[in-house]
Amino acid sequence: MMARVVRLIFTALILFITFDSQAVTAQERTATRDGFVLEENSGKKILVFRPKVSVGAQSTGGIFEPNAEWTEQAKANIEASLLEYQTKLGNEIIVAPEVYGEDAVIVEEHMALFAAIADAVIEYQFFIGNRLPTKKRENKEGVFDWSLGPSVVDLPGADQADYALFIYNKDMYGSTGRKILQVVAILGAGIAVTSGEHKGYAGLVDLKTGDILWLNADGQMGGDVRDQEGSQKRVRQLLEEFPGSDIEEEK
Template identity: 30%
Template sequence: MALPFLARLGGLRLAASALAVVLLAGCVSTQVRTARDTAGQPLRIDGSVVLVEADIELSEMLVGGAAEPRKEWTEAARRLYPQAARETLQAQGIAMRPDFYLPADAGPENRLRQLHLLNQAVSLSILEWSRAGTNTSGGLRNKHGKFDWTLGPGVAELRQATGADYALFTYIRDSYTSGGRAAMRIVGFVLLGGDIGGGTQVGLASLVDLRTGQVVWHNLLLDQTGDLRDAAGARETAGDLLKGMQGAPR
């Protein structure tokens, strides 16, 4: 029964690690990583892609800095983002399969739900390794100088369920500054000489080869102005989050 709690904890750690990576890296908006072939060239997408149900939540940042989830905003983003993501990938020459959604009654024992959580754990490891750097004093020894991660052979079940060659997993947390918080930011500038912070968009996306389990592409997005509440904003976010992914030549 601990799995739901661990899932929530994993989500919190995922968001916190993403922010930590960006803060340490400076003004970095995206952090694209791509696996390479034996010749050292970035892997191209050779096959079809399925969008796995995106983990998205939108919130309003209140005066005190707490984030209050907003159901109507979240529902809009969960509708608009997949459409924008499909359009973005198709424009890059990538073939798409119908989106995959977990059954509403899929419990913690469901293998495909467990695969979704495993992907979050691997993304967390990628972020923590990125934060540690690639020098010999930090990070994982076997990851120095290369992008080499896998979800293992269990991904075959998702391939059987979708018929796709790759799965795209997406995690987005987006917050928007309330009127009260905006006023407090002005006060902070005047009285404290600095910004106390406002809404932020944090996105993670990973593309997994369902034939091998290999994570072939991964991206971290941090955006102070991104907005998933309308179609134009969803297209902008999809374009930023899915950058660097290329289909194979035809």
Template identity: 70%
Template sequence: MLASAVQPAFGQERTAVQNGFSLPPNSGKKILIFQPAVRVGAQSTGGLFEPNADWSEKAHANILNALTEVQANFGNSVKIAPEVVGEDAQNVEEHLSLFSAIAQSAIEYQFFVGNRLPTKKRDNKDGNFEWSMGESVRNLPGAKNADYALFIYNRDEFGSTGRKLLQVAAILAVGVAIRSGEHQGYAGLVDLKTGDLVWLNADAQMGGDVRDPDGAHKRVQQLLEDFPGSQFVKTAKK
């Protein structure tokens, strides 16, 4: 299973679109969806992430199935990227890690004013959303027959019993709020001709238990809110 080690560091839902980019419904453009990077585990009493392979495998399958179910809402032709092995698989994994690193940088240094880089200090609304993976994306499996690639990262930490007890104890003893569980994700659309990141949606307080098919469907809808040219309806976070 493909999963990035990069951890998101954002605190609310944000969406950004590259200046001048649009993707009208039924434009004839083809979108290639790569296997989502999914990490699921428990949050220990001390707040450490403890990965759970079984949960991650179930969540990955549920999210991928949900993506297949909602393809009709994209408004354009969508195809799941082919399964590959060997050098092709390594190439895909490297680009998934690259996407995660770039998306994380965009989230941390541009989505929030205090952390914004000097070269990217203008607000996203001013059209200063300029991030790229480079032209090497052209060589990804399936890229020759598509216009855009959709990458998805998802990370869930479910609070352990110890963590939940600590949360209650902290409130009762000293009135300090301790978070039990974290549910983060982001999705990005990349131009396969230029490598530019043309759309990014990030959320650190997502709903839906991805270990459950219905929860994964809700998660996918949240990840793809405001997707260019889509017909998605905003989903409540529960």
């Protein structure tokens, strides 16, 4: 009896790993606005904002539980990795200034808007069945017309650059209870319950119009951002296919 239970659990885990790997592959996407080209050494300036990073645990019920220690460690790791890869972006980089008060609020609002739009792109454009009528590629070949709006001109440092690079990162690591629920759900009702969520979005935005010119948005990225090696993998994935860069896709 015990051997049968062990075999069932093992089979369920294999099925989940297979399903989860397929989901990761399906979600990873990049897109470029039609007609946009950024050549290497074009003379354009890119304003890089400090990444928005949040890390925590995923409760048994799937609720995000922030972990301050993990978040601070991930912020330090990601910022260090981003500094390393900035030199490979192929154009002049300007680090966004430290912000306080009203300026900090403006940056936070635009970062939240960027994350919300990236979520919408994944949900309604990258997945064919869910596409909004106005965003469907079959309506207009290659259409990618998402925007943060003209308020980007108010961002601190916007008057010094042509484009802005936004990076948003959110990681939920499945708790023990969540992992147990994951197995029980498969063995019982045969329902797939995910354990953990690893969102990573990077976007290049026109600082005159607010148009998103390039986007890399993935709902399940690799690399454990709580350690240095994992954060390097995450940042590399975020910047894959960045226009004008020499950052190659990780094999």
